[in-house]
Amino acid sequence: MQHxxxxxxxxxxxxxxxxxxxxxxTLMLNDPKSDYYTQDTEEQRYVLEDSDEYLSKNTYxxxxxxxxxxxxDNAEQDNIKVLVDDAFDLLDDTLATYRPDLKGILPRIxxxxxxxxxxxxxxxNLLANPKLSEKENPDSDILGRVxxxxxxxxxxxxxxxxxxxxxxxxxxxxxxxxxxxxxxxIFDAACGSGGMFVQSLKFLKAHNGDKxxxxxxxxxxxxxxxxxxxxxxxxxDLSFDVRLGDSLLQDKFPDLKADFIIVNPPFNxxxxxxxxxxxxxPRLFGPREEFTTDGNANYMWMQTFWSHLSDKGxxxxxxxxxxxxxxxxxxxxxxxxxxxxxxxxxxxxxxxKLFLTTGIPACIFILSKSRDGKDDIHRERSNxxxxxxxxxMGTMESRKLRVFTDEDVNxxxxxxxxxxxxxxxxxxxxxxYKNIDGYCYAATLxxxxxxDYKLTPGIYVGTEAIxxxxxxxxxxxxxxxxxLQEQFDMGNELQQQILDNFKKI
Numbered sequence: 001m002q003h004x005x006x007x008x009x010x011x012x013x014x015x016x017x018x019x020x021x022x023x024x025x026t027l028m029l030n031d032p033k034s035d036y037y038t039q040d041t042e043e044q045r046y047v048l049e050d051s052d053e054y055l056s057k058n059t060y061x062x063x064x065x066x067x068x069x070x071x072x073d074n075a076e077q078d079n080i081k082v083l084v085d086d087a088f089d090l091l092d093d094t095l096a097t098y099r100p101d102l103k104g105i106l107p108r109i110x111x112x113x114x115x116x117x118x119x120x121x122x123x124x125n126l127l128a129n130p131k132l133s134e135k136e137n138p139d140s141d142i143l144g145r146v147x148x149x150x151x152x153x154x155x156x157x158x159x160x161x162x163x164x165x166x167x168x169x170x171x172x173x174x175x176x177x178x179x180x181x182x183x184x185x186i187f188d189a190a191c192g193s194g195g196m197f198v199q200s201l202k203f204l205k206a207h208n209g210d211k212x213x214x215x216x217x218x219x220x221x222x223x224x225x226x227x228x229x230x231x232x233x234x235x236x237d238l239s240f241d242v243r244l245g246d247s248l249l250q251d252k253f254p255d256l257k258a259d260f261i262i263v264n265p266p267f268n269x270x271x272x273x274x275x276x277x278x279x280x281x282p283r284l285f286g287p288r289e290e291f292t293t294d295g296n297a298n299y300m301w302m303q304t305f306w307s308h309l310s311d312k313g314x315x316x317x318x319x320x321x322x323x324x325x326x327x328x329x330x331x332x333x334x335x336x337x338x339x340x341x342x343x344x345x346x347x348x349x350x351x352x353k354l355f356l357t358t359g360i361p362a363c364i365f366i367l368s369k370s371r372d373g374k375d376d377i378h379r380e381r382s383n384x385x386x387x388x389x390x391x392x393m394g395t396m397e398s399r400k401l402r403v404f405t406d407e408d409v410n411x412x413x414x415x416x417x418x419x420x421x422x423x424x425x426x427x428x429x430x431x432x433y434k435n436i437d438g439y440c441y442a443a444t445l446x447x448x449x450x451x452d453y454k455l456t457p458g459i460y461v462g463t464e465a466i467x468x469x470x471x472x473x474x475x476x477x478x479x480x481x482x483x484l485q486e487q488f489d490m491g492n493e494l495q496q497q498i499l500d501n502f503k504k505i
Contacts, residue, residue, distance in 0.1 A: 004120075006231060075124040169195070170403040170405075181200045186216050187253070193225060197216050215239065215240075217256055270297075286333065296331060316365075321363050347455050348388045350362045350390055351390055376422065385443050386441075389439055
């Protein structure tokens, strides 16, 4: 169903933006105090039909039969499916005139669908609610939030089938809050529906940043998912370069050096054909036979991300827990190389049930090229790795889904920042880092090497300290002995009752 609702939301957004700009121009043309003011009807028509007047506000002149108002007016027509597909064609051509990369974003899907004309009318009437109108709520990003809401709901409905385009919001927030993408190039090599980019925009807004200071790059393997991503980003007026292709074997950005990589790649991909990589692939840390394995692509992803980091870049990567301990040669060689060469900044163990799309336990790898402390923002920590265990954090939103609360996200991000950042005079007293049993530990590289390069946080953070209840050990043991004896006596009585019942049969 997302293939029908989400394009309609997108069309409505583009159409309403055009109408808002046209309404604004009309008001200025009739306002004596405006520089646009004129009573010449020809001049007015010229301004209202000047594409540059719309492009300057990141919108476009939309043909009448591609507008939301036209579809709404004709929703009850028997040929509404044809009208919607025709509107998609017109809008697709219009967008492609100014943004060739958006060509094909709206394919004809309604006529060949099993939806009835009445059902299509119902969808249009549902989205026609004034509460879902950007014209009625110009500063609310209402259609963007509706789009994001539906992506989440479709992921819940589709379960494991949604893994290619959806990462739960609380995990995305954590990834973004930890690495703080204030400005620079942001890259996601498995960008799905673009959630990492949208959350980066939200981060900027929350910290009074400017989206003009970021540029977005992404790659996605599936064409349908890439269309979702393009629509999602266009809804927020973000400029972007997202391309179709398998990032493992068809790197579409070989020269890109990103300041931030935020990514949730597919876990444990097997039979991905590393033999198809060139022997001298610049992403590889060493010989192809030693640093890849056809059984698992997890560490090919890691090498890909590292190759795309700028000199001061940071990557936050969701990864399967197995990557922290795997002893397969093609994986352990990479992990050992990463530790020995001070690439790993932080490892976060995640709790279970965070993902609707997979039951595979997961973690976060933070990779960084700014561990030398020379940027005056982050301290020198090239001989350390921070381990954080969040396995007891999160709140069950439903029987199957756990989410991180804002407090959880803030706690983990602040722990990482307190360890990583140069303390300022304002925060040095209140946000200084310290190891906490059962939660976080800053290990030296030698400590990690002694653990055979295993990166599981539990090895390092230890067990959470148990509060002393003040009862002497001897008293506890005596009470336990009494309780155990009572249970033995009850067991003997139950056993005798069962034997007596058998004798009566």
